[in-house]
Amino acid sequence: MIGGEDGIARWRSVADGIRGMIAEAGGALERLPVEAELAARFGVNRHTVRRAIAALAAEGLLRAERGRGTFVAARPPRLSYPVGPRTRFSENVARAARRPGGRLIRADLVPADAALAGLLDLRPGAPLHRLETLSVADGVPLSVGTGWFPAERFPAIVAAYAETGSITLALKAHGIEDYRRRETRVTAERLSPADAELLASPPDGLALVSHGVDVDLGGCPIQANRTRAHADRVELVFDHAPPPREAG
Amino acid sequence: MIGGEDGIARWRSVADGIRGMIAEAGGALERLPVEAELAARFGVNRHTVRRAIAALAAEGLLRAERGRGTFVAARPPRLSYPVGPRTRFSENVARAARRPGGRLIRADLVPADAALAGLLDLRPGAPLHRLETLSVADGVPLSVGTGWFPAERFPAIVAAYAETGSITLALKAHGIEDYRRRETRVTAERLSPADAELLASPPDGLALVSHGVDVDLGGCPIQANRTRAHADRVELVFDHAPPPREAG
DNA sequence: AGTTATTTGTTCGTATGTATC
């Protein structure tokens, strides 16, 4: 069964109608009329309105709250998150914020699979400390990160992180004075239910996923990392500094 | 109304059940039983099964095709998309593919708003050529890009791009021999309906959105750019090249 | 604090449209 005159489903027309209402109001419309009234206004069943609202909510335009109403999503500006050779996820991350912080969610010892072994220059099966951490700024959770560290080289990394709340300091306790980011790969995914929970996000939120490998000054890998940043709250900024003229 | 014993909605249990079926089959399950059979198997109404399938499809796990069936989505590996100072979106982009290509979707003349004027070092209201382009590799659309060019400096950019299919060549026709990417900001969003259409994607797909500004060798901005890459098909790779040893 | 009204969320039922096989 397809909608009124043309071959367009009715819920799509309703969705476009709602889009129009929002555009017409020009920012003045905070809350949508209730579903029953929209259904009456568009001359369709309440389910059809709900289908339209679901589509717009999936787009990020609306946010429906049970018992309260349906609201036009007004998103605050994202926090800029610089990424470069000197990226320190748990630290520089939220330096712009007044109260940055990190928290250890979980830590365990896992064997390296083929992919991790390749990234870290280890044999498959080598023991790795896996740390799951949450980074928070001004009380708002920004990202969940999983870091893998060679357990033989960094035997006390978990305790050091738990004590200092900083990867950089925990590495320093193992003799790493400085390190560099080698490469960052960025993708986008939907938040997993577990990550949505940690990030205090509705389950339909998006994650900016970045994979990276940090190396010591000798080029030896010391950490593989997978960070899921809340896409509504964070933007990644890559500064492509011009190459030094002298080096040609 | 909430499902059977605990406070979990039935469609969530059904979704978990389907997840289980897929996991249990371990890759051997290509096609799901039809909705009516799933409804019977889980003891719920067909609508409840459809709600569960919709959720899993939104997660990217399933793909429903009208008239054919519901299938477990097997996603091909993402194409790596290097981003750096010498990024040429319409070109390097898909060099890894056998048949890269670009297509002009739309072009028009727009006045610079405050944000664009700031990025491009122009006065607000200055005329800009806006080009909407689609980049394709091996027949698969990868990304939609919108580029803004100062119209006074690049009066014939639209014709030049339409003729050559390349931003770099179109700029060369205006005397730009080389240019650099200054900065890239990356976020994630849901695909807009229009972009989903262009990218031949289901409407619930995700976009990796990158904003960038290109400057000529004198540092003068020549292009502002907003690219929406299909998150399932593309990953952005940022290579944080080590500082050249020779230069100290 | 407790009760009621409002509003979105879930579930079932039924029927029909439309694409595929």
Place this chain on the structure above:
DNA sequence: CGATACATACGAACAAATAAC
């Protein structure tokens, strides 16, 4: 063309969260 299978649409009822009294 008929059968199959997903998509759309309407109707009815109740659940659960919130807000108002």
